[in-house]
Amino acid sequence: MTIKIKFFGVLAGIASTNEPSFEIPAETNSDAIKEHFESIFTGFKNQQYQLALNQQLLNANSKVGDGDEIAFLPPFAGG
Secondary structure, X not given: OEEEEEEOOHHHHHHOOOOOEEEOOOOEXXXXXXXXXXXXXXXXXXXXXXXXXXXEEOOOOOEEOOOOEEEEEOOOOOO
């Protein structure tokens, strides 16, 4: 299964990758993806961030399917 991953803000700097998609094991969920990328980019563990699935902020663990997009979003402020 392939999902598209986007990193924003300080998280993009930590990840420093131009790879827009990653191969993830089938039948996965947002919590597993978060744990997976925290193991690859250990600097994520020291950051506050939220996940979005297909441009919708997640408040709970969600199933992720083939072709979905996950965004790692740092805290943001408006003005």
